Amino acid sequence: MRRVVIGLIALVAALVAPVPAAQAASAGGGTVVRTEAGLVRGEVTAEGRQFLGIPYAEPPVDALRWRAPRAVRPWHGVRPARDFGNKCVQNASWDPGYDQPSYTEDCLDLNVYVPEGSARRPVLVWFHGGGLTAGAGQDVVPDVFARRTGTVVVTVNYRLGAMGFLAATGLDDEARDGVSGNFGMLDQQAALRWVRANVGRFGGDPARVTIAGESAGGRSVCTQLASPTARGLFRAGIIESGAYGDCGARTHQDAVAQGAAFAQKLGCATVACLRGKPAREILEAQGGFDWAPVVGGAFLPVQPEQAIANGTASRVPVINGSNKDEGRLFAFSSFDLAGTPLTAEQYPGVMRDSFGDEALRRYPLAAYPTPTIAYATALGDTLFSCSALRLDGLLAARGPVYSYEFADRTSPPFASLRDLHTDFDFGATHVNEIQYLFKHFGLDSPLNAEQRALSRQMVQYWGSFVRTGVPRAEGQPAMPGRPGVVLSLKTASEGGNTLSGSVHEDHRCDLWDGAPAQ
Secondary structure, three states: OOOOHHHHHHHHHHHOOOOOHHHHEOOOOOOEEEEOOEEEEOEEEOOEEEEEEEEOEOOOOHHHOOOOOOEOOOOOOEEEOOOOOOOOOEOOOOOOOOOOOEOOOOOOEEEEEEOOOOOOEEEEEEEOOOOOOOOOHHHEEOHHHHHHHOOEEEEEOOOOHHHHHOOOHHHHHHOOOOOOOOHHHHHHHHHHHHHHHHHHHHOEEEEEEEEEEEOHHHHHHHHHHHOHHHOOOOOEEEEEOOOHHHHOOEOHHHHHHHHHHHHHHOOOOOHHHHHOOOHHHHHHHOOOOOOOOEOOOOOOOOOHHHHHHHOOOOOOOEEEEEEOOOHHHHHHHHOHHHOOOOOOOOHHHHHHHHHOHHHHHHOOHHHOOOHHHHHHHHHHHHHHHHHHHHHHHHHHOOOOEEEEEEOOOOOOOOHHHHOOOOOOOOOOOOOOOHHHHOEEOOOOOOOOHHHHHHHHHHHHHHHHHHHHOOOOOOOOOOOOOOOOOEEEEOOHHHOOOEEEOOHHHHOOHHHHOOOOOO
């Protein structure tokens, strides 16, 4: 599915055919839609219509590498939109479909999923996770979600790793606001501007856009809430497991210092030298660096936490939440995946080194089934659960915030972990809630009857929020809108969906709230 310019021109020339004006009108249910840049041809599926791999910006290659995204050039004829575009530059991983690295910079595409009908529907724009170094819009297929909720869903690719977040003195000189390093975030805003200009042609309402994401995608939502240049591009946000590090961005000084070390690693003293390096070399050199947004310019004048606290962040309704056992995925990756589970003898030293003596006392090994899970509990509490609760408190002072905790410990591990054939107890770990909302990696998850019921309820909550700004589900408790109380999402046999006011205590946040953000 990697595109080359010559091959694409030939393909388009072969497929172009006259399009009746009525069909090109777009929102009435046809598979050909006229965007501002040209016609695209999608396809009809069992769930509605889908349009894949639509470019929303020019390929950021050559002189456009490490520049703000440029508007995509118009094309002639009808552009096929039946296959996903290229994944942005990233390494291989254990996720399905990621067994090979991607070296393709021509990747600024998005995908549009449209349920049947032509009404102006609310829109959900999804930013994928992956630590800002991996992933793609195709990681979720939201066609069933779109049909069940009556919403148009857009999933987005954006630049990753060094390609998306390199800061350097030479790039500062080129940046409009004098601060480089936010290219991936600017891509997201370019996609939102594309949505504002074009989604009406697909039956969506550009005045009713909700941005959402999980993990790094949730952090992206938090960052866009704080960005003045994103104001007016959305009316609501959903943050799933994205409050880690209190949504913090790199300081400009740190980001430029990291950029200089990265350039030195590649043997470059100038931006021109870096732009001349093949994507493969850039990717090989980016390991060991922190790739994240940068604070200090017009895109992000102050830290997200400060913007929310001082009232300059977008005042829109927000769903914010996390998973009960977030840390188990990361602890498994650090220990058990390599065949070296954390032992009882190692546990005290690892806990002291990672969190300090008090954490060792508060997470006694005897209280947990294994040392790895004991460590994972502390990790998830400090990194995700307590960060989410702190963010709730900040958000509540500037607009409605609705809180949840995905707590289905019976949930099957998501596809990447299922393929490992391990008996590790992941519980309600990081990423696990996605398969209850969408087809994760395009796959159907092996949910049992109770889990399917929970999935339907979660889709109702999320869909209600996208449509109305208030998350509701038929016959279920309302998602609470006050800090300190969360909706605990569980299957019926585990107690069902309930309101919990003990989450701060459950995750020992009195210990972590005074700790430095990790």
